[in-house]
Amino acid sequence: MRRIAGLLVAPLLLLSAVACGSDDKASDSASSKNGVPAITAGAKVGEKPTLSKGKGDPPKELKTEVISEGDGAKLKNGDAIQVNYLGQSWDSDKPFDNSFDRKQPFDLTLGAGMVIQGWDKGLVGQKVGSRVELVIPPELGYGEQGQGDIKPNATLVFVVDILKATQIPATAKGTEVAQDNIDLPKVGVKTDGKAPTVTIPKGDPPKKLVSNYVLESDGEVVKESDSVVVNYVGMIWKGAKEFDNTYSTGKTQTFPLSQVTLKGLKTGLIDKKVGSRVLLVIPPDQAFGDQQQQAIPKNSTLVFAVDILAKV
Numbered sequence: 338m339r340r341i342a343g344l345l346v347a348p349l350l351l352l353s354a355v356a357c358g359s360d361d362k363a364s365d366s367a368s369s370k371n372g373v374p375a376i377t378a379g380a381k382v383g384e385k386p387t388l389s390k391g392k393g394d395p396p397k398e399l400k401t402e403v404i405s406e407g408d409g410a411k412l413k414n415g416d417a418i419q420v421n422y423l424g425q426s427w428d429s430d431k432p433f434d435n436s437f438d439r440k441q442p443f444d445l446t447l448g449a450g451m452v453i454q455g456w457d458k459g460l461v462g463q464k465v466g467s468r469v470e471l472v473i474p475p476e477l478g479y480g481e482q483g484q485g486d487i488k489p490n491a492t493l494v495f496v497v498d499i500l501k502a503t504q505i506p507a508t509a510k511g512t513e514v515a516q517d518n519i520d521l522p523k524v525g526v527k528t529d530g531k532a533p534t535v536t537i538p539k540g541d542p543p544k545k546l547v548s549n550y551v552l553e554s555d556g557e558v559v560k561e562s563d564s565v566v567v568n569y570v571g572m573i574w575k576g577a578k579e580f581d582n583t584y585s586t587g588k589t590q591t592f593p594l595s596q597v598t599l600k601g602l603k604t605g606l607i608d609k610k611v612g613s614r615v616l617l618v619i620p621p622d623q624a625f626g627d628q629q630q631q632a633i634p635k636n637s638t639l640v641f642a643v644d645i646l647a648k649v
Contacts, residue, residue, distance in 0.1 A: 371402055372396055372472075373470050373472050373494070374388045374390065374392075374427070374470075374494055375388070375389045376388060376389075376470070376496065380404070381405070382407075382467075382498050385437035386496045388423065388494060388496065391427035391492070395427040395472060395492035397474055398474065399455055399472070399473060399477055400459075400472040401463070401470070401471055402469065402470040404467075404469060404470055404496070405467060405468040406464055406466075407464040407465050407466020407467040407499065409464050409467075409499075409502070410465055411462050411463065411464055412447055412463050412465070412502055413448075414457075415449075415505050415589075416502045416503065416504060416505065417446050417447075417502065417505055417566045417591055417649045418444070418445060418500075418501065418502045418649070419442045419443070419444050419501050419564070420445075420497050420500055421497070421500065422496065422498070423437060424493060424494065424495045425493075426488065426491045426492065426494070427492035427493070427494055433486050433487055444591045444593055444649050445591055446566060446589045446590070446591050447460060448461070449590075451588075453473065453477060453478050455477035455478055455495075456473075456497075460499070464499070465499050466499065467499050468496065468497070468498050469496075469497050470494065470496050470497075471494070471495045471497060472494050473492065473495070478491065478492070478493045479493075503647045503648075503649050504647075505646050506646055508529065508646075509612055509613055509614040509644035510528050510552065510554060511553045511554035511555070512553050512554075513551070514549070514552065514553050516551065516616075519538065520538060520540055520543070521547060521549070522536060522572075522618065523535070523536045524642045531584060532584035532585065532642075533614065535572055535642050537577040542574040542618060542638035544620055545620065546619060546620060546623055547605075547616065547617065547618035548604070548615060548616070548617055549616045550615060550616075551613075551614040551642070553613050554610050555612070556613065557610065557648065558610055558611075559610070559645065559648055560607065561607050562594070563649070564591055564592060565592050565648050566589050566646045566647040566648070567590055567592060567644060567645055568583045568589050568643070568644045568646060569583055569641050569642060569643040570582050570584065570641065570642045571639060571640070571641050572639070572641075573633060573634070573640070574637070574638040575638070578632075580633055591649070599625075600623040601620070601623030601639070602617065602641065604623065606645065612646070613644075615641075615642075615643045616640075617639075617640070617641040617642075617643060619638065619639040619640075620638055621636045624638070624639045625637065
């Protein structure tokens with residue numbers, strides 16, 4: 338099964354699809370500090386940094402340098418975290434991307450494979466509130482293929498401000514809500530951290546969006562401005578064929594709702610409560626319409642069972 342999550346959200350950086358970034362240039366005359374390129378301006382947490390070009394040969398191993406240590410909790414795999422960052426290649430004086438200019442922090446689930454390995458490995462154990470500098474060798478970055486403006490076998494340098502972190506529960510929990518409409522799919526209510534069952538009826542799908550609680554928690558209400566951490570099963574109504582399942586990978590997905598391009602998914606999650614399990618039935622005009630997407634035929638009605646685990 339191919340991952341479909343990338344089709345649901347408009348790409349920003351995601352550290353797997355790098356956009357051409359800033360025109361800012363770092364000073365090439367500044368010396369390195371502790372084996373990492375020096376920050377020549379904007380050294381404080383929250384300020385956009387300027388990095389010098391790396392000097393000499395880059396380190397062959399991943400290096401994490403704490404520029405300023407925060408006093409928050411240490412990051413663990415599975416945490417939903419929010420960061421600001423600036424990245425450039427070791428031998429370059431021009432950043433290839435940064436979130437400071439966008440004024441939009443980047444959300445991810447640590448250790449979930451949403452980003453290059455150097456991030457997942459280099460940020461574990463660092464404290465919330467810290468500024469760290471990562472020097473990432475090619476095998477933990479984009480390797481031999483490169484990416485966009487990043488050359489093959491490039492060593493990458495990132496300055497990362499760790500803004501906040503949220504511990505993610507294993508499953509949704511809440512009060513069971515009656516599923517008494519025989520014309521709608523039935524979603525399992527077990528809370529063992531495994532994918533819930535989804536049984537789709539034989540009849541025709543509804544023409545309008547369905548967004549119903551399966552388990553209703555007493556958590557905060559999700560707003561369009563939130564990023565949500567979810568587990569989900571995605572199915573095609575016709576033939577009851579599963580096309581995606583985050584539970585099977587053991588890795589949650591983090592969606593900034595403002596960037597979700599699948600209209601029915603975005604609309605269906607807004608105003609639902611964190612901690613809940615939700616059934617979504619998304620008609621074609623709020624899904625992919627007359628466009629085939631990977632294993633999803635055109636004009637498909639989609640069915641999602643979504644655990645809203647957290648918001649960041």
